[in-house]
Amino acid sequence: MIEQKKINSPVFPFTAIVGQEEMKLALQLNVIDPRIGGVMIMGDRGTGKSTTIRAIADLLPEIEVIKDDPFNSAPDNLNNLNEIIKIKTPMIDLPLGATEDRVCGTIDIEKALTDGVKAFEPGLLAKANRGILYVDEVNLLDDHLVDILLDSAASGINTVEREGISIRHPARFVLVGSGNPEEGELRPQLLDRFGMHAVIKTVKDPKLRVKVVEERTLFDANPDAWISKYEKEQESLKNRIIEARDLISSVQISDDLKLKISQVCSELDVDGLRGDIVTNRASKAFAAFNNKQEVTTQDIEKVITLCLRHRLRKDPLETIDSGDKVKKVFEKIFE
The missing domain is CATH 1.10.8.80 (Magnesium chelatase subunit I, C-Terminal domain)
Incomplete structure (x- = not known):
């Protein structure tokens, strides 16, 4: 077994996040049972949506994958001849301007016709398999793309079809969308397909606001020390999620x-x-x-x-x- 080197930048610990209990609970339940169908998080700007989503992904246990596999495929049996490595649970950010090809992947038609092989370039859905796909400002995303994301999240499969050539690959992930209600809502038929809907508001209590600011300042000043301070709590919550997955x-x-x-x-x-x-x-x-x-x-x-x-x-x-x-x-x- 080969351990993959960690070169990730420090992530704010999930257990250090103050308040926003609704959002934290929805994320925890979705990583315990992804069949819940993801979560839509609506709230004011600067309320820690992105920080919390990255924190839950960082908290999750590593997964075993086949080395160099574009879909993060799990080893299928004990006799698998492929090299197996461990990676962090994938956390993929979908940029607001992403095209359908970038999300779903593309088929090189010319290569397919001349060489007779299915030349497929995987997209973000392939990278998100067995992980979390995060779409900030999902309410500003093209409805057609939101439909594709929701279809893949529900079926666990992504299908790409071009000029009579069809490619299917696994795309099982927890879909997390966030947005600011001032910038518009999702259409009801799209919103309904998110399993959960968390509403978060700016903290009003001055003492709590001071605590949030202090915690963030201390983390930015010395991330490693701050992460080690919450190591036991993080490990405890990680184990609780793993046990819940086994028990459910x-x-x-x-x-x-x-x-x-x-x-x-x-x-x-x-x-x-x-x-x-x-x-x-x-x-x-x-x-x-x-x-x-x-x-x-x-x-x-x-x-x-x-x-x-x-x-x-x-x-x-x-x-x-x-x-x-x-x-x-x-x-x-x-x-």
């Missing part, structure tokens, strides 16, 4: 709780069944995160707002916040 397949949720989740979705007039499915999955992930094998009402309460708030139909005359509306209906049905 055995977590149970009773028929009664499933019924109540669907009653909440029905009363909120949530279109489709995606809200029911995501709430069930997120509840199980939260139970596993807390080392439990049975989902409780408290587990559902912790995640249901994140899973449903962005699926409610927008009513311009409505004065109640969508998150508060979810809580109100939850309390009524689960009383």
